[in-house]
Amino acid sequence: MLLVDDSIVRGTTSAQIIEMARDVGAAKVYFASAAPPVRHPNVYGIDMPAVNEFIANGRSIEQINQTIGSDRLFYQTLDDLIDVTLQPSSDVTAFDASCFNGEYITGDIDEAYLQKLDDARNDAAKGQSHADDAVIALHNDEAL
Numbered sequence: 001m002l003l004v005d006d007s008i009v010r011g012t013t014s015a016q017i018i019e020m021a022r023d024v025g026a027a028k029v030y031f032a033s034a035a036p037p038v039r040h041p042n043v044y045g046i047d048m049p050a051v052n053e054f055i056a057n058g059r060s061i062e063q064i065n066q067t068i069g070s071d072r073l074f075y076q077t078l079d080d081l082i083d084v085t086l087q088p089s090s091d092v093t094a095f096d097a098s099c100f101n102g103e104y105i106t107g108d109i110d111e112a113y114l115q116k117l118d119d120a121r122n123d124a125a126k127g128q129s130h131a132d133d134a135v136i137a138l139h140n141d142e143a144l
Contacts (some may be wrong), residue, residue: 001026006142008064009048011055015068022069037061038069038077040102041117043109048099050122051114 001021008014014031021029037056042048051057065073078100086092098104110124 001028002030002032003070004032004034006033007038009034009038010053011068014055014070018036019067028071028124029069030072030074031044031065032074032076034076034081035098036075036081037064040099041121042096042099043104043113043117044096044098044106046099048121050118052118052122071105078125101126 003021003026005014005017018029018031038048038054039051039056041051055067061073061075064067064135078097081100082095082097094105098106098109
């Protein structure tokens, strides 16, 4: 069985889908990502997890394959992704591929900024982000 997903970020969904395929009898499960490995944060508005939560962080493709439990894992290459999306008649000459290659198009992203972003996005920070919010009691007597 070949399963295809748009991307693999944390890998948890991929692993669950592969397990479901095996549960219904798939002898072999191959998994393909239409995107290259996500190894870097997006800093231009896409809410992503912290870098240490990316399955591709510090792992080879074979290690990712073992982690998600597929028999073989295929990733789209960045060059191929760009080639298939560029339109010859378009004025677009480049894409923001920072989450794949770590090259930020604005040129003003440094390690200190990335660390601050990582600190804000990690699961521990998210759990505490509302810990000090005041609790107020609201009551509505109107019947729904």
